[in-house]
Amino acid sequence: MARQQDQAPRLLRSLQVGAVGLLAASAALAFSRVFVAGDVALRLVAVALGSVALAWALERRMLLVATLVSTAGLLVTLGIAVFPDTTFYGLPTLHTYHSILDALGKVGPQARVEAAPTLSLEPLLVGAVTAVWTAAFSAHALAVRSGSPFLAVLPPAALLAFASIVMEDGARPLYALVFLGSVLLVLFADALQRISQWGPIRPWSAYTRRPLARSTTRGARRLGVAVLAVAALAPGILPGFRAPPIVEIDSSAAGVSSVNPLVSVAASLQRDDPVELFTVSSTSLQGVSVATYWRMLALDRFDGTVWDTDDIRAENGRPLPGGGRLSDDPVPADAVVVEQRFVITGMRATPWLPMAYVPQALLMPGGELLYDDEATMVVASDGIGPGDAYAVQSAVPVPSPAVLDRTVGFGGRELEPYLRLPENTPEEVYRIARELTAGEPSVFRKVLAVQDHLLTFTYDETVTPGTEVNAMVDFLTRTRRGFCQQFAGSMAVLLRALGIPSRVAVGFVAGARSPADGLYHVTSDDAHSWVEVYFPGQGWLAFEPTPGRSNPLASRYQREPAPAGPSPAWCATQGCPPGVVESAEAVLGAVVGGVGRGGRAERISNLEELDARRSGAGSGGTTLPGAGATGAGPADRGLPMWGGVLLALGLVLAIAALVPMGRAAWRRRQIRRAREPREVVLAAYRVFQARAGEVGLGRRPGETLWEHRTRLLGIVELSDGHLDRLTGIAGRAAYSIRPVSETLAQEAVLAARTASRDVRRSVSRGRRLAGHYRLLRRTP
Amino acid sequence: MPSTRGLVVVGAGLFLWLGARLVGSPDLHIVAVGVVLLPVAAALFARWNRQRLTMVRRLSSARAALGQRITVELEVQNRSGAPTSFLLLEDRLPASLGRSARMVLTGLPGRGSQRVGYSIVCRARGRYHLGPATLDISDPFALSRVRMEFPHRDELVVYPEVEPLRAIVAAPYGSGSGDSTTRHLFRTGEEFYTMREYQMGDDLRRIHWPSVARRGRLMIRQDESARRSTATIFLDTRVSTFGQTGMPAFEKAVSVAASVGSFLSASGFALRLATPQAAPAPVTVDTLLENLAGAAHTPTRALGQALLPLRSGSLSGSTLVVVSAPPPPAEIAALTRSGTAFAGRIAILIHPTDPATLPPEPAAQLEQAASTARLSLARAGWEVFVLPPQGRLQDVWRVNRTKLLVSSAPSR
Structure with a gap:
């Protein structure tokens, strides 16, 4: 029996630590959603469990010691989980620390431009591992050291909430329920600890004498299952489920984007479950179905790490309520006019509207739009989401190679931003660019030379993502493997090294055309980036350096020699003599997806009509089905910036205020609940002990009341005799058969109050503050 | 009813819900729903578990000697069909018996019962009442609590310490009434009881010669008393004598009274107790012993007045045993007077405080008072024993027992 009694606290403590481990692991699992790769989940779960296990091993050490050792453990874990190649049989080396420091410096910039789900970028992985490790350690400290299971839930809950905020993928009940189950287990373990302090646990004897017998856990299992079921099936019993957030977290004030579309491309490509983002009906004026790239924006600034742009949300752009004419320039002769009708199906909270380049006119009734002439992008202030629809008329330039061969004058001052490279660009980049284009007669041929060189590389989505300049050199010289992110970024840099204005365009490839409805169905797998090169007189022209990808319309000038006579593309779309049309169709066989579908009611056949329809839309006469749903989609909820910081600060302050208040209430309750004078005295002494323990001056194990009093007298300057009085009365109440009077009990309460005050005054303010949260040591 | 902890959980759930609403996290919303719901469900669970629970308490013995270990068994019966969750059982004990017994029973099935026990070491004499017992029905997460009280109480009597005083051995040259202690004590009677063979040491005057003639051996006539000898024990419980109940001297006095009483009873005396x-x-x-177990200090009054009932109710030839502190000179006379009505007079005087623990001067005064009382009482025919509070009666009793017994049988 004595053996069972000894085992009980150990068993209960193990259960508590196990529950905290499960809580941290479930939070890590939910948090891992922000990464594309599935193995990240395993790594983060292992990190959470490792953190809790280490915290468990350090449980009897001072918190400061435990924190230091845990920090060392975090460094080792970062080496193993993120930079395994730099470790020496799992032990971090100097190279590991440098890698970690380097990655830590990039966490902020990466997080600002990253989109979820993201790739396993090293800086983000470092951030994630650190967050999970810290949350797990905090949860253990709060649950086990402080005995505050409610506070222990908060750090892991923050991970859960963070994932659901940045993912914007709605409710994921499985993650939530696993997490809730872990919370229940933590509460149950804590309840067992508290109940075991009442008295020894005696399970029903028909089962076993073990404290964690089936009969002990049966009620918890039933209650837990009932709560999980109701929470899963009826989350609406609390209002606001799936409602928009109360606090719109607006990151625009910080002047940064919530997502870097170039990175989003990479992340989208690696999704295990591609989702349809939108459908496009794309036809020429003759009703021929036309496939091209659906461009969203262009990134014109390269800082050596990522491609970005100054005004990615077109905040300085032209307001375009409901759409309108985007360009007053006449349609070039060598351009294919393409009318598109977009219906958004799965794309969420994306500000940029995909459309064929160069857009001439746009119709989106009700849409709050901004147009940036420079980047040629249209931004919806509220983002676009499922149900949104809009129509665009574009003139896709398809000049002949001959024309491009003759183009000169690439050095204009206004083009200078598109030639800028970071100072740390390795000389090797310039050398490669020169070698690739040596002997080419024209700028156009140089561009083709670079593009064609990259087309000899291997397309591989599994490579480590990133456009960092040193990684790019590695890509160009050694690995020669990558996906559109590396190809587009590298080509643009090489062209800039040659003095050719270039930028990276982001959008989607044409997608798969469905014979049933004639629409192009664009999925997350179709996310893409390519290069745009400025040709004076022609504007920005798309080039495709990624193997296996082809821009149907642009392939004319990218790969074919200049044909004689009218442009086949022009003939195919604008009308040519029959013979010529046939020839053009042959040339554009790969370009045109087939015969145009019937019914083009929403076509914008001319800009005058657009103006008329836009004014009609303004009076409520919406003509685009589904356009009225604009704005109903979820708002852009990027990474929390100032709002998130303020919210977190508020939460921390609220907790910081609530904890001391809760403890004060507990102390009052301890004394108030005591019924007999003897119990009042003992409660008063317990409260004194708790207060002294908070500042690290509590009774040590095995220390008698008087030994403790004597020790305190040597440390603390105490008021006259209060501690002596309290100790005497407490000793009498605890051990003597002599009765304790009401007066004596009140005297003990007053003495305890004074002695507590004296003890706390004897330590520093910081120690007192830390004591409120029991951060000094475990309660003796 | 939800406990404070339950209310805190509700608060925590609402806090999570607020966080979920602020940042728009449906996952956190689901968690918040569960956390808010938990205390509510727990309260319903505990209420549903409030079945017909009964509790029976059994003691291994209702009477116990000092230092004896008593086992208390509690049997909780669940008379309904539903199993219970956590039952926090508390059996309240008087402080002298230790802290209240607390234990947690889990998973008592429907129609089932569970026996749990605890033990008490009786460290102080007294009449105690065990109980009432309470059952707090708690849910498994300790978020709500429903209390049931079982008012039935059981009495436990803890006897005062009884020192074994050695039995009387017949004096070789004493009364000559045989070796039976009982017979020996009953010598005040005149009725014939039996004949027996002569043994060395018997009074030759009690040889029954006709029987000797018939049997050819020396035969002794043994008489039997018609009534039992009586001893009156007076325990001075005045607060001015030993202080309050629980003081060492007071407890020693009670113990001495119990020891002498047990000894006299074992020796055949009929006992009377007075305070x-x-x-x-x-x-x-x-x-x-039961009366002494419940003995408590009484208000101060004059000793003479307190002894009056002894004189009026005294029986001829009976023995008076007074357990008190060394009386001041003024009370010695009253004590002497009260003893005149008794054939045997024994005074056991216990120092209110151990002189060895006092400074020399007060110790000397205490010793002086005891010496004076001893002398005065001895002159009046009292047997006097003086004890410190920590002293053992059996140590001094052994020395004086023969005289004591003789003094109790003057009329043979």
């Missing part, structure tokens, strides 16, 4: 508040009343040894 300053109670006139002498016949008691058996059991009732004597």
